[in-house]
Amino acid sequence: MRIASVKAYAVKIPPAETGSGGGSEEIESYGDYTIAANAWMSIYSRNHETCLVRLETDTGLVGWGEGQAPVAPRVTAAIVDELCAPLLLGRDPYDVEYLWYRLYSAMRERGHVTGFYVDALAAVDLALYDLLGKAAGKPAYKLLGGKFRPDVPVYAGMGGAEPAEAVAQAESLLTAGYRALKLHLRMPNAPLLAIVEAVRLAVGPEIELLVDVHGTRDVSGAIELGKGLEALGVRWLEAPCQPEDSRGQAEVARALSLQVATGEWLRTVWEWREWIAVRGFDVAMPDVARTGLSEGKRIAALCDSFNLPIAPHVGGGGILSVAATVHFSLAIPNFQIMEHSHDALAWKGSIAHSYPVPQEGRFAAPQEAGLGVEIDEAAVARFAV
Numbered sequence: 529m530r531i532a533s534v535k536a537y538a539v540k541i542p543p544a545e546t547g548s549g550g551g552s553e554e555i556e557s558y559g560d561y562t563i564a565a566n567a568w569m570s571i572y573s574r575n576h577e578t579c580l581v582r583l584e585t586d587t588g589l590v591g592w593g594e595g596q597a598p599v600a601p602r603v604t605a606a607i608v609d610e611l612c613a614p615l616l617l618g619r620d621p622y623d624v625e626y627l628w629y630r631l632y633s634a635m636r637e638r639g640h641v642t643g644f645y646v647d648a649l650a651a652v653d654l655a656l657y658d659l660l661g662k663a664a665g666k667p668a669y670k671l672l673g674g675k676f677r678p679d680v681p682v683y684a685g686m687g688g689a690e691p692a693e694a695v696a697q698a699e700s701l702l703t704a705g706y707r708a709l710k711l712h713l714r715m716p717n718a719p720l721l722a723i724v725e726a727v728r729l730a731v732g733p734e735i736e737l738l739v740d741v742h743g744t745r746d747v748s749g750a751i752e753l754g755k756g757l758e759a760l761g762v763r764w765l766e767a768p769c770q771p772e773d774s775r776g777q778a779e780v781a782r783a784l785s786l787q788v789a790t791g792e793w794l795r796t797v798w799e800w801r802e803w804i805a806v807r808g809f810d811v812a813m814p815d816v817a818r819t820g821l822s823e824g825k826r827i828a829a830l831c832d833s834f835n836l837p838i839a840p841h842v843g844g845g846g847i848l849s850v851a852a853t854v855h856f857s858l859a860i861p862n863f864q865i866m867e868h869s870h871d872a873l874a875w876k877g878s879i880a881h882s883y884p885v886p887q888e889g890r891f892a893a894p895q896e897a898g899l900g901v902e903i904d905e906a907a908v909a910r911f912a913v
């Protein structure tokens with residue numbers, strides 16, 4: 529069996545009517561893209577944007593993968609088509625780990641060791657695991673070494689710029705069956721704590737609460753916030769410091785008893801190694817649509833050797849990213865909990881005939897061969913740009 533064709537698709541799926549978004553927040557507009565005013569660091573699309581990869585073998589098997597591309601997905605697609613495809617054509621898809629390393633090594637001397645380039649490698653790697661699962665007639669987690677647990681618990685992300693808005697979102701997610709919630713908040717500490725307190729009072733002591741502040745704090749502000757969150761029984765504070773500030777965040781992690789979670793921007797063991805060396809976090813959040821499953825397993829093993837749990841990031845990743853994360857979460861010993869966006873799932877799933885859906889806050893182990901997403905090729909063509 530040899531790889532006979534490699535094709536990347538940059539897709540942009542227009543907004544769904546049902547998405548609740550981040551709440552009543554002031555935003556700056558740049559065409560399709562927005563940046564929330566005041567300290568929200570990242571640029572977002574109004575569309576669901578991502579990069580898909582379709583591999584086909586000389587035996588007619590097809591595998592689909594995804595590299596996260598929340599903005600500018602044509603950049604990732606061009607890397608796959610122009611740089612990855614020539615190295616993949618004619619290769620044996622069972623050489624999956626070798627192929628990730630071969631592609632990674634092709635550009636590392638030039639400093640392309642993260643970002644769009646490694647996202648493209650992740651897209652190829654996920655497509656290879658989908659393909660190999662189909663070749664073996666087994667779900668992808670079997671190819672990753674088997675499952676360490678029967679199913680995958682998730683937390684649901686939510687926003688809410690005011691206490692009443694956040695309470696309403698939390699109550700609707702509890703009604704939908706979730707027992708763990710993550711609040712995306714980045715206002716100053718006092719109003720932030722007022723929102724978390726209102727949600728804690730509304731949901732009761734049993735519901736797990738997590739807070740992501742998206743790198744908006746300095747060390748002292750993060751420690752002050754973390755102590756307030758500890759008093760409200762919050763399990764983790766995510767990304768208190770900026771993505772470059774491993775040493776500052778290590779001070780935060782040492783000062784707090786709640787978990788400091790981090791790392792959606794870190795793609796390889798070499799990047800993770802630096803954060804682990806300073807103990808810059810308590811919970812690692814790799815994203816397999818950025819790392820690939822091959823490198824994701826290496827990151828999980830590295831963290832496990834330092835007694836550090838994994839809570840996989842999904843964020844704006846699409847339906848193949850969600851499915852691949854379920855397989856990854858099943859197949860590592862040090863899994864804690866998986867990220868999930870309840871409101872966005874059907875939107876992301878509009879390029880698929882079928883895909884995994886959580887029930888009562890948990891994904892069952894997929895039974896289908898490969899990643900378990902049946903891609904709707906006509907829909908992909910319709911949304912491709």
Ligand SMILES: [Mg+2]
Binds near residue numbers: 740766767792
């Ligand atoms: Mg985050």
